[in-house]
Amino acid sequence: MSIGHALLGLLEGGPRHGYDLKRAYDERFGHDRPLHYGQVYSTLSRLLKNGLVSEAGVEAGDGPERKRYAITDAGVTDVERWLGTPEKPEPYLQNTLYAKVVLALLSGRSATEVLDTQRSAHLTTMRDLTKRKVDGDLADQLICDFALFHLEADLRWLELTAARLDRLAQEVRK
């Protein structure tokens, strides 16, 4: 996830200071991975250097002065370009699980055991996500569903591989 673009997108709603931006980001996208303050300020200074945000005054308070940032026209164009560019689909060709299955077969160990252990771990994670989804709001549901569909795809692969183990064993032992 491009943090810079996410912050720019949040700034389209109006100028904000760094702390405010971090809170908005964490609330919407942070979930398990909230931003560090350092990340926020280093990202903002990069965006400033590249002319995608500008300083929009300083908010005085009891604590340290807080700079407010506003998105520039160049920033808006950059967000638009980012939203319109598809994310690269992952090819997933360097699959550790495939390597484990092949190595288990080559060494005479149980590949079924490898697959079953993985299936169980996947389902445990899927159960946790399902609980979180059931107890959560629509944002939680969508975020968890994204992960659940990907984990389900892995499980379908595990199932298919389990059904093809005999053939795979013959091929790798040739």
Next chain:
Amino acid sequence: MSLLRAEDLHKSFGKTHALEGAGLTVRAGEIVAVMGPSGSGKSTLLHCIAGILAPDSGVVRYGDRELTSMTDRERSELRRTDFGFVFQFGQLVPELTCLENVALPMRLSGVKRKDAENAAKDWLAKLEVDGVADQRPGETSGGQGQRVAIARALVTGPKVIFADEPTGALDSLNGERVMHLLTTAARETGAAVVLVTHEARVAAYSDREVVVRDGKARDVEFAR
């Protein structure tokens, strides 16, 4: 302490061996997903432990009673009083309204029409389908029909609900809703659920899974 326990079940259909030594245990109130590829024997396992099919050999115990040594009549009585069923489709009586369908198991147990229909109304409301009470199953959507079927499975207060691919004919959104309602209702009433599914996202609503492969069930709880 197990509520339901099957040991070393064998079942063949002609030359096809559907179960070859399958075992499974279900504790009171737990939701167990039975998973496995098509043809692995998972539905046959469900039918055997629910007393719908008699295995060729092996034992199924429900509490301290042995299902496999009961007469057809005793098994049928047990299914009506203690078990509830939800299948993929074709389970509601098309000539009856949804309300009458849900009230049917209670009517068969001798409950008065009014009492049975009041209980049925409550369950239809809990499953958010009270709006279709007076419609016939053919006039409802797939998701609504499945919720009516769940209401019917729960109306008698069963100890175990057997669900065979309950979301198999539904789209993702309706499937999720049906699973959420089914598992929430089961947890509220303390009913155990044996859920046959090949979909991992559906199985993720369970407490644990049992994998059936080539007629054998891999149940990690079974050894305990």
